Structure formats: C-alpha cells, structure tokens
Amino acid sequence: MGQTPEVFKQPHVWETEGSSRIPFWAYTDEAIYKKELDRLFYKGHWSYIGLEAEVPNPGDFKRTVIGERSVVMTRDMDGAINVVENVCAHRGMQFCRERHGNKKELVCPYHQWNYSLKGDLQGVPFRRGVKQDGKVNGGMPKEFKTEDHGLNKLKVATRGGVVFASFDHEVEPFEDYLGPTILGYFDRLFNGRKLTILGYNRQRIPGNWKLMQENIKDPYHPGLLHTWFVTYGLWRADNKSELKMDEHFRHAAMISTRGTGGKKEEVTQGVTSFKENMEVLDKRLIDIVPEAWWNGPTALMMTIFPSVIFQQQVNSVSTRHIQPNGHGSFDFVWTHFGFEDDTPEMTQRRLIQANLFGPAGFVSADDGEVIELSQFGFEQKPSHRAVAELGGYECENTDHMVTETLIRGMYNYWRKVMEV
C-alpha cells in the first residue's frame, strides 16, 4: 500500500534539491515543452541560424527555424545579413517554401505583398483602389502605412561567419550571452577564416530536444557506447580533458586531447565496447593530421544553449542544429564545413572523417538510437526520474571527464528560467 508509485502523478513538481535528479516529465510534458519554446527559444536567448557562407551573394537566402518558427536569413543588396519571420504581414501565410535560393525581394504569392530583403513592406496591390467608370473602388484606408506592415524582423548577431538571431530585441549582446570562456572557444573554431560548405545531413530523432544537448554535455558515454572512440583513443576517460561552462551553466565546452588509445588500461577493463584487436583496414578513416588552430585539443565539443552544437572532432568540423518539433521529436541538421585555406587533401580528409558522424556515422548513429530509446523509457513512467550524479551533485568546471557536471549545470539553469 502506497509503495507502488503513481505513474501519471500530477501536478508535475521537481521534488529534489539541485539538478542531479531529472524528472522524466521534463521530457514528456507537452505544456512544459510549449513553455520551453516561449522561454528558451523565443525569448531571452540567441538561436543558431546558419553560416554566412550559405548566403555568400546579395539576394541569397536560406530558410530555417528557431524552435518551431520558420525564419528566413537573407543577404541584402548592401551585403548585410537579415533574419525575418516567414509569416506574411497580411494574412499570415508562410510565404517562403524554397529552402535556399536568390531573390531580389520577398513576395507572398497569395496577394503579392512584396518585401525588401530586409523585411520592409514595399508595396501592396490595389493600395489606392481600382478605377472603374470614373470612380475608385476599394483600396487600403488612407491611414495605411507600409512601414507598419513589415515582416517580423529579428535581432541578428554575426561573428566569425556564424549567424545567430533572436525574436527578443531585448536579449543581451551575443558576446555577453556566450560569456568570455565559451566565446574564447567559439573564436578558436571561427577565427575569421572564410568557411566553405561541404554539405548537409538531416535526421529526425524521436526524442526530446534536450537529450541532444545532454548527449554533448555527457562525457561519460562516449568512451563506453562508442567503440570507435575508446579503441582509437579519440575519446575515453583517461584522456587529458577539461569541462567548462559559462557563468549560468547553460553553455558548455568539452575539451579533450587524444590519448594513445589501444592497450588495456583501467578505463577499458570490463568495457565491452573496447576492442583491443580492432583495426581499420582503410587507414584513411583515422588519418588524423593536427591543424595549427587546434592549439592542442583534438576534440572540442561546444553546446550553445538551446539550439546548436559546434563540433571539432579531430579534422571533422560541423554545426549541428537542434530543431524541436513536439516534446518527443526534433530534427537534427548537420552542416559540415571546411576553411578556405584547406588543401584538397584536407578537404578529402574532412569528408572521410565525416563517416564517423551524422545519421549513419560510426559514432553518431549510436547517439540517435540511445536518445530514441531513452524517450521510450521516459514515456512509460513520467513520474520517475533520471540520475546524473557521476562526480557528485554540484555544477562546476572540472579538469577531467568522469562527471555529469554539465548536465547538472544545464538543469540548474533550466529550473531557474522555467521556474520549476
């Protein structure tokens, strides 16, 4: 009696202190999810839009999303980057359906309202009515002003060729948003060199969007789940590493330097994924060539809350955009890139190492699978909770990776903003 917990207990209350025990309902509750969209994606935060290299010429545009809201990034005739909401100011139609292209202006096909690439309404058909038999029929009221009916313009930040935007014009400056520590790592990767786009991968992962953030805030699993990482020393518990956060604990960087790999050590004892005798037949898959800009670390994984992950895993660099669509699903869009000074050999190396990542990756395919199966677990008993207590209960930077401190950090912040 009373010992069997109620599975669908209401209301949802975070019952424990701190952020080391995460209730399953944080991943399953539709009302919580809508509140996340409002408070994390639509207000007070910067979201990833894309890379400037995706819209190199005046008139180029790219359609993308912030949370579930469709937006369009344009490069206007002055060369500036704009981000506008993809909703016509007239009748609300999502007017832009192509995902990329080049246009001189944005036109809603429904009633031909046309906007400049900056989002200003330029004109509307029949504004002054239509003359017939010496009389003017209809037209917009005299008070109608085009300047009152532009597209919803977002606040835009560009740095190092990366574009972020926010619906919230009161949001703090982008540099302050990242904070000095994370900004330093951001600038390491995006140091002003021109980027070249290598291509996209798109996958739909049936799990809560936060699980993707957590996946890249969790240095516990890579050396266990990912045979490739542990066997070749790309990521394992005895690698020299650091975990760092901004002062709010919302963003993080996992910084690691590849160890020797191979031979059995304490961290591989009993780890079933460790394959001492595994050897790739085609060595190009792990043909790693250090680059000057690394300044040491062979892997640096950044989670910029809430919308994006920046990856450097040896020579493979990419952005991974989190696009939630419901509490139990998100689209995950990978943009692999290189740098303008890459040799053809380096480009080929980046492309071959891309086999480790993405929806079919030797490493990353596992991540999507475990996220889907975690969501199954949450849905079956939302009143239960997950445990993130490796390394204790605190949210702190560390000089090792045997800890879940970054996950605790994210939920510490999440609880404050979400007021749960």
Add this chain to the structure above:
Amino acid sequence: MDMATATNGQTVIDLLRLYGDYAAAVDSAQWDKWVEFFVDDCEYKIQPRENFERGFPLSTLALLSKNMLKDRVYGIHETLYHDPYYQRHVVGMPVIREDKDGVIIAEANYAVFRTKLSGESTVFNVGRYLDKIRREDGKLKFVSRLCIYDTEMIPNSIIYPI
C-alpha cells in the same frame, strides 16, 4: 536511349541478376556478401539529393574502397549500437545509360522499407542508384554505387547499407 538497345541480351540479364542479388543480400543481412558485389578500388556513397544537386561533396556515408566497405561491415557486426530492424528493398527496372568498353553506366529507382520489432513497416529511404559497373572474373561488379536519396529526414539513423 539507343545505348540500351546496343547492349546485348546477356548483359541485360546479368545486370538484372546483379541488382536482384544485391537487394537480396542487403535485405537478408548478408553483409560479407554485400562487399563482394564491388571491385577492390570501388566507391559506395549514400548521399542526400540536396548535396548531390547543389554540388556539395558531403555524403551521409562515403566508403572509398572495398576495405572501407569491410570496415563498415565490422562496424555493423561489432561496434554500432542500434535498435534492431529489418529492411526490404523494392528496386525498379534499371535504365542503361551507356555500355561502352566493358563499362556500364546504369541507374534504378529504389524504395527501402524498415520494420522494427513490434512496429509497423514504414518508408525508410527512397531514391535512385547511380551505378558504374564492369565485368570482373566473368561477373558484373560495382565500380561505384551512389545511393542518392530523396528522403528529407532520415528516420533517426541508417545502419545497414542501402
């Protein structure tokens, strides 16, 4: 395509057999057999149509030698954790674009259905094969097979070869 009519009947039969045998192998998890449909110096790619058409070189999977195909097979057997699933290919009639100097350029539409245990069968990946084939030891083998897929959102992950 007049090229197709220039192809002799035996080559067409061999090509149909290659396509049929390939689909049968990847639908019955015979990964070691899958590798043997390729020449040593081969290329196998699974690439989004978007990248293919826009000229972006990135593939979802890009295996550039028979050894790399074998590395993938090892991955499927030993290293890649995934939810178990069946896959089932339906491959359309091949179109022969060119048959010259012992090299055949051909393509065919495909649809792959995925069935997870206790789950329904769903459309997993739809696209077309772009193939370069040549005869080796009396058998037709792939010099290159590009799987260019329309499917906009991969349903989580692709583990097995298409």
